[in-house]
Amino acid sequence: MRQTQLFTKTSKQLNQEETSANAQLLVRGGYIDKLMAGVYTLLPLGRRVVDHIEQIIREEMDAVAGQEVSMPALQPKDNWVKTGRWDSMRDILYTIKDEAGHEYTLGPTHEEIVVPLAKQFIQSYKDLPISIYQFQSKFRKELRPKSGILRGREFLMKDMYSFHATVEDLDAYYERVTAAYLRVFTRLGLQDVTYLTYASGGVFSKYSHEFQTVTPAGEDTIYICDGCRLAINHEIRHETPHCPSCGKDQFTTAKAIEVGNIFKLMTKFSEPFGLGFTDASGARLPVIMGCYGMGLTRLLGTIVEIDHDEKGIIWPEAVAPYRVHLLNLSKDSVQADAAYASLQAAGVSVLYDDRLVSPGVKLGDADLLGLPQRVVISQKTGTNVEVKLRSQPDSQLIPFDQLLATLTTPNV
Ligand code: ATP
Ligand code: MG
Numbered sequence: 001m002r003q004t005q006l007f008t009k010t011s012k013q014l015n016q017e018e019t020s021a022n023a024q025l026l027v028r029g030g031y032i033d034k035l036m037a038g039v040y041t042l043l044p045l046g047r048r049v050v051d052h053i054e055q056i057i058r059e060e061m062d063a064v065a066g067q068e069v070s071m072p073a074l075q076p077k078d079n080w081v082k083t084g085r086w087d088s089m090r091d092i093l094y095t096i097k098d099e100a101g102h103e104y105t106l107g108p109t110h111e112e113i114v115v116p117l118a119k120q121f122i123q124s125y126k127d128l129p130i131s132i133y134q135f136q137s138k139f140r141k142e143l144r145p146k147s148g149i150l151r152g153r154e155f156l157m158k159d160m161y162s163f164h165a166t167v168e169d170l171d172a173y174y175e176r177v178t179a180a181y182l183r184v185f186t187r188l189g190l191q192d193v194t195y196l197t198y199a200s201g202g203v204f205s206k207y208s209h210e211f212q213t214v215t216p217a218g219e220d221t222i223y224i225c226d227g228c229r230l231a232i233n234h235e236i237r238h239e240t241p242h243c244p245s246c247g248k249d250q251f252t253t254a255k256a257i258e259v260g261n262i263f264k265l266m267t268k269f270s271e272p273f274g275l276g277f278t279d280a281s282g283a284r285l286p287v288i289m290g291c292y293g294m295g296l297t298r299l300l301g302t303i304v305e306i307d308h309d310e311k312g313i314i315w316p317e318a319v320a321p322y323r324v325h326l327l328n329l330s331k332d333s334v335q336a337d338a339a340y341a342s343l344q345a346a347g348v349s350v351l352y353d354d355r356l357v358s359p360g361v362k363l364g365d366a367d368l369l370g371l372p373q374r375v376v377i378s379q380k381t382g383t384n385v386e387v388k389l390r391s392q393p394d395s396q397l398i399p400f401d402q403l404l405a406t407l408t409t410p411n412v
Contacts, residue, residue: 001322002340003353006030008043010365020217022301023148025313029369031300031321038145038153045369046300048321050156053299054135056187056318057158060180064173066133066160071113073137077103079112082272092140106139111265111291114161115273122287124278125165129173133160135296147217149301150257156296163270164288165277170264177292181211181260188299189316193306194259195231197222198244204266207236207244211260211294215305220258223251231256257302258295265289313370314390322351324407325371329359329378336377339385339403346404366390373407 008030018024018034026032031046042050058068077095080086086093086105094106107113114132121127138157145151160177164170178196185194190213197210212222212231221234227248232240242249267286270276275287307314317323324343328336333354340352351371353362359378366374367390376386376395385403388395398406 001351003351003355006044006351008045010368018148019146020148020150020301020305021308022150022217022304025304025308025368026149026301029313032149038142038151038155040149040152040154040297042297045321049303049315049319050296050300052319052321053188053296054158057135057184057294057296060184060187061133061158061160064131064176064180066131069132069134071107071110071117071134071136073107073139075105075107075113077105079116080105083112083269084272085112092142094139094141107136108138108140109157109293110134110136110159111161111269115269115275115289118161118163118287119273119275122163122275122277125280128163128165128277128287129169131160131162131173133158133292147219147257147301149297150217150305151219152297155298158294158296160292162290162292163275164290165279165285167266167288170266170288170290174262174264174290177262177290178209181262181292181294184294185211185213185259187318188303189318190259190303190306195222195224195229195256197231197233197256197258198236198240199233199261200236201263202268204268205264208261208263210258210262212256213259213302213306214254214256215302216255217305218255218257220256222254222256224254226250226252257298257305259299259302260292260294262292263290265291308370311364312368315370315372317372320370320372322349322371324348324350324373324375325366325369326350326352326375327359327362327366327377328352328354329362329376329380331379335400339375339377339400342404343407346408348404348407375403375407 010030011028030043033041096104135158137154139154142151142153162173185191194211194213197212198207199210201207222231223237224231225243227246230245270287276284279285304313343350370390372390374388383400384397385400386395386397
């Protein structure tokens with residue numbers, strides 16, 4: 001992509017309203033645009049990052065036999081009345097009434113939709129287990145959305161729901177999804193700072209599990225066990241003085257952001273909708289459920305919180321909008337155009353800064369945008385080009401004809 005063609009431009013202005021690093025950098029870089037508090041547009045660069053995050057999650061959900069669907073955001077009141085959540089979640093629901101008096105909510109989550117949907121296809125134990133997921137915009141009246149894209153009132157979530165004949169089968173699947181979640185965070189480069197965290201389970205199970213990424217921008221407080229890699233959310237710390245996994249009672253306190261949350265729902269939602277199945281002996285039993293959430297736009301912001309310096313973003317290669325930022329600092333564009341053409345022909349994703357602006361502006365924007373590899377072509381470098389990793393301070397000069405080979409070898 002030529003930067004002269006890019007829809008967005010970077011901006012130097014610090015936004016007074018945005019206090020979080022993720023919002024400042026993503027807005028200034030032209031990744032996102034704020035429409036109003038907690039509501040953002042994903043611009044082309046931001047959309048590409050979220051697409052990469054989404055694809056990683058999709059691959060890992062498919063690997064645990066998830067089947068992808070898309071359920072509606074507009075949901076009828078009746079479904080929510082059936083579970084009692086029209087009243088109990090009233091504070092966070094965006095509700096709508098049409099001219100005919102029908103009422104709806106914009107979905108904050110999808111149990112009320114997925115359970116009656118599953119009921120159409122699950123009759124017997126032979127139809128179980130099954131697991132379906134989607135990527136969807138969720139709507140919640142968050143009272144004080146102040147953490148940039150970390151806490152939206154409209155935000156993207158991956159939500160998966162699993163259906164089982166027995167609690168043992170749910171337990172085994174829950175472990176598989178836990179492992180899949182950890183693989184997602186590893187692929188996103190968050191493995192060293194993300195902790196499987198015991199949190200409250202609600203009425204139906206003792207605990208749920210959150211995936212908490214440690215960052216000063218986090219709104220949650222977790223206690224990380226000194227004996228193992230597990231953590232406990234402060235909301236249940238008083239009732240859980242020992243690590244539920246290894247039994248130790250020494251913890252390190254940290255601020256963290258919840259990037260994922262998985263629950264054993266048991267029969268909480270299958271009962272109100274009468275979602276049952278016939279077992280091998282012909283008996284009718286309620287379906288046992290699990291649910292598994294992960295926030296995509298929250299992950300976008302979290303990655304920026306973890307991976308930035310005073311100059312800008314430092315994208316991990318797996319999610320970067322483009323892998324290479326090609327900067328032409330020469331007066332003419334012959335060499336840079338040739339480099340751009342050969343990188344494109346080789347399938348390397350590249351943003352080409354072909355703008356007629358000063359070298360200082362280009363270098364500053366490259367640091368702000370944070371693409372993993374920077375390639376500079378200038379009069380000074382002669383027949384060489386300068387290659388630099390965004391994550392490293394030092395650059396390296398290489399002959400022009402070795403550029404392609406260097407960039408297609410991992411870690412320059
Ligand atoms: P929080 O405690 O942060 O408000 P939650 O427990 O209400 O989140 P869940 O219902 O567990 O959230 O949602 C599943 C996932 O969706 C969360 O782990 C998080 O990654 C994401 N998420 C939840 N609320 C938001 C939000 N307002 N903005 C962006 N992502 C969110
Ligand atoms: Mg949660």
